[in-house]
Amino acid sequence: MKFQAILAPLAATLFHEASANTFRQRQVDNLTSRIEAETTIALQGVLNNFGPDGSEAPGASAEVLIASPSTENPNYYYTWTRDAALTLKMVVDEFLHGKGDLQPYIRSYVKAQAIVQTISNPSGALGSGRGLGEPKYYANLTRFNGDWGRPQRDGPALRATALITYSRYLLSTGIDSDGTEAGNIWPIIQNDLNYVAQYWNQTGFDLWEEVDGSSFFTTAAQYRALNEGAALGKQLQQEVSAYESQAPNVFCFLQTFWNGNYAVANINVKQSGFSRSGIDANTVLTSIAMFDPGASCDDTLFQPCSSRALANLKQYIDAFRTIYTINQGVSRSGTGVATGRYAEDVYFGGNPWYLTTLAVAEQLYDAIQQWSTVNTITIDDKSLAFWQSVYPSAQTGSHTKGGYSDFTKLTDAVLAFADGFVETALKYTPENGALSEQYSRENGTALSAHHLTWSYASFVTMRAARLAVTSDYGQVPSWGSPSNPKVPTTCTPGSVKGTYKPAVAAGAPSDAPSCTYLITFNLNATTSYGENMYLFGNSSDLGGWRVSDALAGSAADYSDARHLWTFTVELPAGAELEYKFLKKEPSGEVLYEAENRSLAVPDCGDESPGEQTMEEDWNGPVGSETE
Numbered sequence: 001m002k003f004q005a006i007l008a009p010l011a012a013t014l015f016h017e018a019s020a021n022t023f024r025q026r027q028v029d030n031l032t033s034r035i036e037a038e039t040t041i042a043l044q045g046v047l048n049n050f051g052p053d054g055s056e057a058p059g060a061s062a063e064v065l066i067a068s069p070s071t072e073n074p075n076y077y078y079t080w081t082r083d084a085a086l087t088l089k090m091v092v093d094e095f096l097h098g099k100g101d102l103q104p105y106i107r108s109y110v111k112a113q114a115i116v117q118t119i120s121n122p123s124g125a126l127g128s129g130r131g132l133g134e135p136k137y138y139a140n141l142t143r144f145n146g147d148w149g150r151p152q153r154d155g156p157a158l159r160a161t162a163l164i165t166y167s168r169y170l171l172s173t174g175i176d177s178d179g180t181e182a183g184n185i186w187p188i189i190q191n192d193l194n195y196v197a198q199y200w201n202q203t204g205f206d207l208w209e210e211v212d213g214s215s216f217f218t219t220a221a222q223y224r225a226l227n228e229g230a231a232l233g234k235q236l237q238q239e240v241s242a243y244e245s246q247a248p249n250v251f252c253f254l255q256t257f258w259n260g261n262y263a264v265a266n267i268n269v270k271q272s273g274f275s276r277s278g279i280d281a282n283t284v285l286t287s288i289a290m291f292d293p294g295a296s297c298d299d300t301l302f303q304p305c306s307s308r309a310l311a312n313l314k315q316y317i318d319a320f321r322t323i324y325t326i327n328q329g330v331s332r333s334g335t336g337v338a339t340g341r342y343a344e345d346v347y348f349g350g351n352p353w354y355l356t357t358l359a360v361a362e363q364l365y366d367a368i369q370q371w372s373t374v375n376t377i378t379i380d381d382k383s384l385a386f387w388q389s390v391y392p393s394a395q396t397g398s399h400t401k402g403g404y405s406d407f408t409k410l411t412d413a414v415l416a417f418a419d420g421f422v423e424t425a426l427k428y429t430p431e432n433g434a435l436s437e438q439y440s441r442e443n444g445t446a447l448s449a450h451h452l453t454w455s456y457a458s459f460v461t462m463r464a465a466r467l468a469v470t471s472d473y474g475q476v477p478s479w480g481s482p483s484n485p486k487v488p489t490t491c492t493p494g495s496v497k498g499t500y501k502p503a504v505a506a507g508a509p510s511d512a513p514s515c516t517y518l519i520t521f522n523l524n525a526t527t528s529y530g531e532n533m534y535l536f537g538n539s540s541d542l543g544g545w546r547v548s549d550a551l552a553g554s555a556a557d558y559s560d561a562r563h564l565w566t567f568t569v570e571l572p573a574g575a576e577l578e579y580k581f582l583k584k585e586p587s588g589e590v591l592y593e594a595e596n597r598s599l600a601v602p603d604c605g606d607e608s609p610g611e612q613t614m615e616e617d618w619n620g621p622v623g624s625e626t627e
């Protein structure tokens with residue numbers, strides 16, 4: 001167990017006073033055994049989804065982690081940057097806990113991400129950094145041109161965090177004595193951090209790929225990445241001023257999601273008619289993503305044990321107590337129930353998800369770790385309702401460990417409450433232990449994508465958090481969250497333009513174009529409701545003349561005065577291309593222009609990306625086919 005040394009074991013375990021024979025203890029032991037059995041299945045479930053040899057990932061490129069083997073209804077046979085990064089963070093944490101045989105997967109991930117960063121896609125390319133915000137790629141590491149909620153700006157931040165955790169391990173153990181491995185990984189992290197520093201203050205799609213706005217989860221992930229990235233960069237003697245200058249701005253912005261009662265999942269929402277409460281698993285996943293075992297119960301950092309995060313958690317859980325049939329009969333507050341993404345969800349019938357139910361437990365186990373480290377629980381007006389739901393006689397005030405205080409009773413109550421969510425997830429896990437995305441709100445049967453990588457990863461991280469409080473397993477390393485960070489009095493928007501380079505030493509192709517042009521096509525085209533404009537052409541960036549791969553235009557600036565459709569395409573400098581516009585009718589009929597247009601992208605100047613705008617007029621329709 002040579003890796004154990006860098007983990008801080010939490011000295012006190014919670015059961016020192018409990019008699020091993022009590023009913024509660026037998027229940028706990030029973031759950032522990034079932035968790036261990038499921039963990040073996042879950043970890044293997046993740047590895048099965050790794051290409052090219054994973055049993056569930058046939059045809060996936062080497063090093064690619066697919067989201068699920070499901071190829072229809074829904075088709076998740078893609079690699080998502082977010083899902084892969086969250087899963088790899090789990091893999092790195094397990095590796096740090098002594099699972100040495102996981103290192104090849106981490107190294108494979110590094111290589112795959114070096115390649116992924118260079119794949120130009122509908123969000124853009126590496127030259128401007130915009131391509132890093134693309135949510136997903138085909139399992140054979142090619143671009144996916146279909147309509148999608150893009151960009152999604154959490155991916156680069158989460159990938160940076162997974163790679164930073166691994167790099168810190170490399171540097172702290174001296175295993176990478178000349179710093180070569182960490183040095184090769186840094187350019188990947190640097191591209192991602194540059195992306196965050198440049199684009200954090202622009203909207204994008206949330207982690208559920210539905211809402212175009214600013215997501216609490218994304219903003220928090222960005223803050224953490226900038227913070228720990230600056231620290232790692234300094235250690236590697238790299239330029240980090242952009243990260244240090246933007247981190248306080250992101251931190252300030254993060255505070256604005258709090259509405260007094262809970263963190264609102266999405267703000268700055270662009271879609272009209274958007275009306276949700278904002279109570280969403282997004283925020284529970286945020287507290288886990290922000291968890292630092294070395295932090296105090298800080299509200300501004302939304303630490304799992306903070307009053308804000310606990311109040312938020314209660315609002316979240318209670319939103320599901322009455323809406324699911326399977327929760328009926330367990331609606332007493334203080335009991336674990338099935339939870340989903342958000343109460344208004346209708347995707348696949350709007351069911352509970354395994355990963356969101358397990359996230360509740362994980363936040364609470366994380367919180368217990370933090371209270372046990374600081375030896376104190378402080379109950380205030382904000383967190384009182386949470387506490388009274390798990391421990392009815394709870395009162396505001398501080399409870400310090402030892403003496404006559406309620407500290408142990410409080411943490412025991414939280415542990416039992418958390419265990420109730422794991423019991424719920426296990427109750428609705430099929431006998432073979434396979435974890436899908438969802439389980440039915442009506443009867444608990446597994447639904448939607450099967451063998452979901454993220455479901456499996458969430459089980460393993462939940463288990464590690466639980467073991468950290470019930471055994472001498474050890475904690476995840478601190479990410480160096482600041483203590484008592486000061487929230488700026490006024491929030492400042494911000495952006496630092498970054499430079500982006502293929503991480504060749506880590507495995508990026510050496511001929512990947514790093515110099516690009518952002519070409520904006522302003523197309524005048526009169527359309528009626530349900531008609532959409534597309535662009536396609538003779539390169540892979542332009543869909544290779546395939547209607548199904550044509551790039552969708554945006555009608556965001558369309559008005560009665562100006563019938564404007566816009567396309568922003570990032571193309572390699574010096575390319576010569578042919579293209580034309582298409583109109584898709586609501587019936588599926590495709591109308592296209594007769595004449596092909598041509599374009600010569602200028603050669604690379606001093607600065608990448610160059611920018612150019614083309615003014616165009618729809619010249620169709622003349623041809624027609626049905627898609």
Ligand SMILES: *[C@@H]1O[C@H](CO)[C@@H](O)[C@H](O)[C@H]1NC(C)=O
Binds near residue numbers: 030034
């Ligand atoms: C846990 O308890 C259940 C119900 O009493 C029992 O069926 C199961 O075998 C136990 N599992 C383990 C691993 O002890």
Ligand SMILES: *[C@@H]1O[C@H](CO)[C@@H](O)[C@H](O)[C@H]1NC(C)=O
Binds near residue numbers: 142
């Ligand atoms: C990659 O996979 C997609 C989806 O299966 C397929 O359409 C495409 O042809 C593949 N591309 C290559 C280069 O194999």
Ligand SMILES: *[C@@H]1O[C@H](CO)[C@@H](O)[C@H](O)[C@H]1NC(C)=O
Binds near residue numbers: 203249252268494
């Ligand atoms: C940009 O930052 C400012 C200051 O925090 C904030 O008011 C604004 O909503 C942010 N916009 C986006 C899209 O992040």
Ligand SMILES: *[C@@H]1O[C@H](CO)[C@@H](O)[C@H](O)[C@H]1NC(C)=O
Binds near residue numbers: 440444
């Ligand atoms: C369980 O509920 C789902 C809908 O949520 C339904 O499709 C399925 O048929 C039900 N299964 C059983 C065994 O009742």
Ligand SMILES: *[C@@H]1O[C@H](CO)[C@@H](O)[C@H](O)[C@H]1NC(C)=O
Binds near residue numbers: 538540576578
């Ligand atoms: C696209 O067409 C242009 C002009 O005919 C040609 O020069 C170029 O090589 C073509 N590009 C590709 C990728 O086929």
Ligand SMILES: *[C@@H]1O[C@H](CO)[C@@H](O)[C@H](O)[C@H]1NC(C)=O
Binds near residue numbers: 538578580592
């Ligand atoms: C012109 O466009 C069509 C697609 O509409 C394409 O099939 C054809 O190859 C193009 N012609 C040339 C000369 O590039």
Ligand SMILES: *[C@@H]1O[C@H](CO)[C@@H](O)[C@H](O)[C@H]1NC(C)=O
Binds near residue numbers: 562616
């Ligand atoms: C597009 O429409 C605007 C406003 O009607 C007009 O000023 C502009 O000249 C048009 N562009 C082209 C290329 O026709």
